[in-house]
Amino acid sequence: MTKDTATRLIHTRGRRMDQKTVNPPIERASTVLFDTASDLYGAQPGYGRMGLTVHRELEAALCVLENATHAKLTANGLQACALAIGSQAKAGAHVLFTDSAYGPTARYLERRLDRMGVGATRFDPRCGAAISNLIKPNTRIIYLESPGSLTFEISDTPAIVEIAQKRGICTILDNTWGAGLLHKPLDLGVDISVQALTKYAVGHADIFGGAVMSRDKRVAQQIIDCGEDWGISLAPDDAYTALRGLRSLKTRMDAHEAAGLKLAQWLSGRAEVSQVLHPALEEHPDHALWKRDFSGSNGLFSVILEAVDPAVLKRFFDALELFSMGFSWGGFESLIIPCDPQLKRAKGHWIEQKDGPLLRIHVGLEGTDDLIADLEAGFEAMRGS
Numbered sequence: 001m002t003k004d005t006a007t008r009l010i011h012t013r014g015r016r017m018d019q020k021t022v023n024p025p026i027e028r029a030s031t032v033l034f035d036t037a038s039d040l041y042g043a044q045p046g047y048g049r050m051g052l053t054v055h056r057e058l059e060a061a062l063c064v065l066e067n068a069t070h071a072k073l074t075a076n077g078l079q080a081c082a083l084a085i086g087s088q089a090k091a092g093a094h095v096l097f098t099d100s101a102y103g104p105t106a107r108y109l110e111r112r113l114d115r116m117g118v119g120a121t122r123f124d125p126r127c128g129a130a131i132s133n134l135i136k137p138n139t140r141i142i143y144l145e146s147p148g149s150l151t152f153e154i155s156d157t158p159a160i161v162e163i164a165q166k167r168g169i170c171t172i173l174d175n176t177w178g179a180g181l182l183h184k185p186l187d188l189g190v191d192i193s194v195q196a197l198t199k200y201a202v203g204h205a206d207i208f209g210g211a212v213m214s215r216d217k218r219v220a221q222q223i224i225d226c227g228e229d230w231g232i233s234l235a236p237d238d239a240y241t242a243l244r245g246l247r248s249l250k251t252r253m254d255a256h257e258a259a260g261l262k263l264a265q266w267l268s269g270r271a272e273v274s275q276v277l278h279p280a281l282e283e284h285p286d287h288a289l290w291k292r293d294f295s296g297s298n299g300l301f302s303v304i305l306e307a308v309d310p311a312v313l314k315r316f317f318d319a320l321e322l323f324s325m326g327f328s329w330g331g332f333e334s335l336i337i338p339c340d341p342q343l344k345r346a347k348g349h350w351i352e353q354k355d356g357p358l359l360r361i362h363v364g365l366e367g368t369d370d371l372i373a374d375l376e377a378g379f380e381a382m383r384g385s
């Protein structure tokens with residue numbers, strides 16, 4: 001008997017190609033099929049949420065990048081930070097975290113973990129070995145981000161890792177700025193490196209992604225288990241896009257670095273600028289640490305302007321044509337944002353000394369002379385000419 005059209009449409013499969021192509025196939029699949037009932041249980045991957053071909057290739061590339069043995073993919077960068085922390089936290093534990101952590105990660109630590117019985121305390125990103133004074137008997141995690149979000153402090157990671165290892169404390173580092181290329185936290189003894197792939201890995205501001213990298217088998221299993229319990233996954237199309245981004249990461253990063261340095265140097269000579277926060281500049285307070293632990297820089301840095309009336313600062317932003325205003329960074333386009341509304345730091349942070357506004361700049365892949373001319377026009381508008 002001829003089967004119904006609906007039945008045939010559902011059950012018709014053409015010959016599956018088994019060719020070798022430069023790029024992996026994107027399998028859009030929740031369901032993975034098995035030939036026998038006994039194959040159903042225990043197969044890896046048994047379900048699309050665990051990732052398929054494209055995910056395995058992306059994980060392998062990230063392991064190469066970070067000198068890791070395990071990578072767990074997440075839907076975005078914040079989820080990667082939360083997963084890394086969540087995989088190591090348990091009720092009654094205490095977390096020490098850098099005062100310059102990405103804002104939503106700090107919020108997760110202070111608001112969400114607190115409800116689960118995990119205490120979190122900020123530490124000065126420049127404290128180095130003095131972190132030992134803050135460690136409590138129940139401290140289980142030290143969470144680092146280097147350079148710090150918005151204020152760009154570089155942590156003395158090896159000094160902190162040495163202390164953490166002696167006390168059996170897990171160290172986690174948000175390596176989004178280093179993108180795995182400029183900084184290798186696992187080589188410095190950090191237990192877990194986290195990245196928002198959304199930024200430089202993807203590079204085109206078009207999708208979200210995150211990843212949690214580790215070397216230790218036990219730690220990796222804890223991350224996998226927590227990811228499964230929380231149902232964390234990355235869509236196959238997004239995994240493909242992130243993998244494609246990684247192929248050109250080094251070339252793009254070289255261009256961002258050269259352009260970022262040129263603009264940072266130009267800005268440091270401007271009368272309107274009080275301080276440039278770029279760790280590759282010699283005048284940066286943590287330049288020696290950056291030189292020791294990083295192999296390069298990128299297009300993201302901040303400037304603190306001299307004190308300026310908000311109405312005058314508005315004229316600066318209104319005059320810009322190439323620098324757009326919007327959150328995120330790491331894409332091909334140049335961005336600039338005023339940061340003061342999101343600049344939350346513990347009392348005593350050095351940023352309290354500043355008089356003028358803090359602007360974060362992401363230098364994209366446009367011509368650098370055009371970008372300088374754009375900022376010049378902004379400064380001219382501030383002067384009222």
Ligand SMILES: Cc1ncc(COP(=O)(O)O)c(C=O)c1O
Binds near residue numbers: 077079081210328
């Ligand atoms: C340092 C850092 N970590 C994590 C994230 C979160 O990434 P996502 O936007 O993909 O959630 C960001 C986002 O700006 C970031 O700057």
